[in-house]
Amino acid sequence: MLPGDPAVGKSALAQMFRSDGAHFQRNYTLTAGIELLVKAVSVPETSDSVEFFIFDSAGKDLFSEMLEKLWEQPNVLCLVYDVTNEQSFNNCNKWLEKLRAQAVGVHIPGVLVGNKTDLADRRVVEQEQAQEWAEKHGLEYCEMSVKEMKNFEAPFHILAKLFHQLYKEKVETFHSLA
Template identity: 95%
Template sequence: MVKLAAKCLLAGDPAVGKSALAQMFRNDGAHFQKNYTLTTGIELLVKAVSVPETNDSVEFFIFDSAGKDLFSEMLEKLWEQPNVLCLVYDVTNEQSFNNCAKWLEKLRAQAVGVHIPGVLVGNKTDLVGRRVVEQKQAQEWAEKHGLEYCEMSVKEMKNFEAPFHILAKSFHQLYKEKVETFHSLA
């Protein structure tokens, strides 16, 4: 049984549901908070996830960061050397989707030359009549940028664990590949 630890950066525009996602995940979907205050800095949440089809687990240190453009030096320090990325946008807000390119660039600048598993998450799928970003469009963008893709509705408690299960599996696979490489050198 292997227990891995991973620094997970949660990023995206303000009000796309990053904090709601992190809180729901940490509390196993026990409670959807209707009123959130916008995150002003970074909130750290910790939770372990079992890796499917193994006895292994990944303990995520989730850095839920403010969706503001202006990062202080302190925030940038906390963003250094991520292991996995979770990029969130609102399916009813095209600008939040378009800004994912900027967020991804900022995230990847923290780990130049290193493969960082990541997932693009479309939130607020419960707002069907207001949807402007189609699933196919987002899926293609994610694939083009080497990210996994999933959609969810934190409000309806649907699929909110999926991003972290995807990241746990990807991070674990990367770990196994590194171990195999190490053994082949011995």
């Protein structure tokens, strides 16, 4: 899942990742619903890979019902906020609560992503603050600038590693039952 407020860079991140950093779309229209992107990702430090089905959603509450249907079986989470927009960071609580309400009793690993680090002079959410919030909620943390194509692959590599670990744990559980 790729939730977050409108205009934090979720779609730009997804598109940049899908195109392997081929281009940053400067003239961008806001996502008008939910888009599905599919891509295989190598798991760091292994010879394995995972295939991601990335649900990029419009950040409006209007799409909450559609998202809730998709959130019934999420595996990993990539929660995105804008480092220049304190409200988008504060709303991470809302997005995480919605997800966890749909997956009661299930641990969903994920990563909190601070985007738009290229706008350093407009930054209002400090890295330490976001890192602390992520740790408190059991998430990894990274920052990036999709516009400058800096670190945009990092969240997906983190997610690949988290998903792979989750998969290995499930396989071990299955084998212990046999």
